[in-house]
Amino acid sequence: MFDFLIVGSGLAGLSFAEIALQNNCSIYVIDDCKQNASYVAGGLYNPIILKRFTKAWQSEKQLPFAEQFYRCLEQKFNTSFYHDLPVLRRFYSIEEQNNWFIAADKRELSNYLSSDLVKENFNGLSAPFGYGKVNNTGYLDVAALMDSFRAYLRSQNLFRQEAFDYTELQINNDVLSYCGITAKHLVFAEGFGMLQNPFFSDLPMVSSKGELLLIHAPELKLDFIVNTGIFILPVGNGHFKIGATYNWQDQTTKPTQTGRDELLSQLDEIINCPYEVINHYAGIRPTVSDRRPLVGTHHLYKNVHLLNGLGTRGVLLGPSMAQELYEQIMHNKPVQAEANINRIYLKRGITI
16 A cells, blocks of 8 residues: 555656655656656756746745755765756847846846846857846756656666556545555646546646757857757756747657757857757647646545646746645645646636
8 A cells, every 4th residue: 555656757746756755655656758848858947937037936935945855866866967057148139138137126036137247258159238147047957867766766666667547547535546556645747648637638738849959069168058049058068958949739749850940040040159969859848828737636536636737847846836735635735726726626617
């Protein structure tokens, strides 16, 4: 008998798994490892939405919680995957510079946006209007984290790599069973796969395909992340991740020539040094129309739960949303209304 059966081992599933383990709960994880949005993600964390120069939803709470969470995992697995790096926003115009100064003067943004422009010329980069520096940013090597966590679960015989068969699930009031596994609670954290889940497929997920490139550009010397419509993320040894595209129609995980061309055309406007494309990735982001996660308990089955809809901010959202779901399940502390799936049920007139 496990406390939790978890379906999915992306950022959402592993965040919940770790929260449960930290609270001395027993877990078992099932995943076919085909939903690769987390695995191929850039992994950037940034408390600011730079398109509008506004603070991301609850980032002032999520950021310190996420940092502590990932630092603990680094110690647990004796590896490094949480990297502090500033973001430099490349300006397109004087007007954008002025908008930056206005935003940096706001009290809720002053800790994140530097009021001093960066005018330095960096080898390989073209930025005639300079940069604005964002603090408290960086990236998570999501693939390294997932590899380490899955290896740990396998070593403890707590991981099964297979597609979840919903027809094999039997739910009772106090226990559920699945192919020889019994558990008190089931947490679905399937990402884009939620659309095939009969318990939650009616929830309003709006999936977005994203594509990234890995390039080798040895003359490009950066110790920061460049944000300029696309991002340029240094990952070591002259290699950089370039991303990302947004495609709301294509729901496949296959990289496309269109996505590659879109990224390279933007990259060629920014850098002026030679590079080689090493790899090309694609994944489907689990996003929601109101830009809030989908977290909570099924309105009919009280031991069936959901952790999903983390979208482009999964690095920050994953740990805190996992904590909130755990607190709801174990201590009857409701998930906050903005993230709770009850908001969807209530709009449809379903009694909770």
